[in-house]
Amino acid sequence: xxxxxxxxxxxxxTQPVYREMASGPSARFRMAVTARYxxxxxxxxxxxxxxxxxxxxxRQLATNTAASLTVGEPVIVQGRLKxxxxxxxxxxxxxxxxxxVAIGHDLAWGTSAFRRAGKAETAPASAQPEPNWETAPEGxxxxxxxxxxxxxxxxxxx
Numbered sequence: 486x487x488x489x490x491x492x493x494x495x496x497x498x499t500q501p502v503y504r505e506m507a508s509g510p511s512a513r514f515r516m517a518v519t520a521r522y523x524x525x526x527x528x529x530x531x532x533x534x535x536x537x538x539x540x541x542x543x544r545q546l547a548t549n550t551a552a553s554l555t556v557g558e559p560v561i562v563q564g565r566l567k568x569x570x571x572x573x574x575x576x577x578x579x580x581x582x583x584x585x586v587a588i589g590h591d592l593a594w595g596t597s598a599f600r601r602a603g604k605a606e607t608a609p610a611s612a613q614p615e616p617n618w619e620t621a622p623e624g625x626x627x628x629x630x631x632x633x634x635x636x637x638x639x640x641x642x643x
Contacts, residue, residue, distance in 0.1 A: 489566040491583060493518050493538060494591060497558045503551035512547035514554065516540050516562060516583075539582045540564070549602055550588055559591035 495518035503512045520533035540562050542550045554560065564585040571578055590597040 490563070490586075491566045492561065492563045493583060494561050495519065495538075495559070497554050497556050497560055498537060500556055501551045501554050503547065509544045510547040512542045512550045514540055514550070516560065536581070538562075539580065540585050540588070541582060542585045542588060545602065546585060546588065550585075552602075553590075554588070559594040561587075561589050561591050563587045 493516060495516045498515040498517040501512045501514040503510065516538045517535050518538065519535040521530050522533055523529075524531040541564075562583055562585050564583040564587070567582040567584060569580050569582065
């Protein structure tokens with residue numbers, strides 16, 4: 486499938502909004518990405534145009550995003566770019582969304598301490614008893630004549 490994957494480096498512009506949906510957790514926040522360039526005439530770094538993206542996270546990424554990000558923090562977002570155009574009140578609007586695959590702090594600006602999120606307890610898939618994987622004892626009717634004459638060889642499993 487052809488999709489436009491992007492990696493955007495910027496800052497969290499709005500506090501992440503977390504919602505429990507029927508399909509699972511979802512979170513969204515706005516991200517500001519400002520181009521910077523070296524202005525030779527002024528001999529200084531200058532801010533260029535700022536692009537704003539709405540970043541969408543789902544499932545465990547949504548939960549971790551809501552717990553980890555606050556406004557102003559530097560972030561790196563990787564995901565699928567979705568550009569939409571619609572008409573509202575007679576005006577044409579264009580929005581750029583990123584359906585996030587990965588979100589993290591930009592460590593060029595500071596440090597971050599990783600903490601593994603706890604997993605939810607899940608019930609066993611089925612209540613069926615464990616099958617009996619042992620072979621029948623030698624000399625029994627199930628073992629067959631070949632096994633009775635030659636004991637099993639040791640096998641090294643790696």
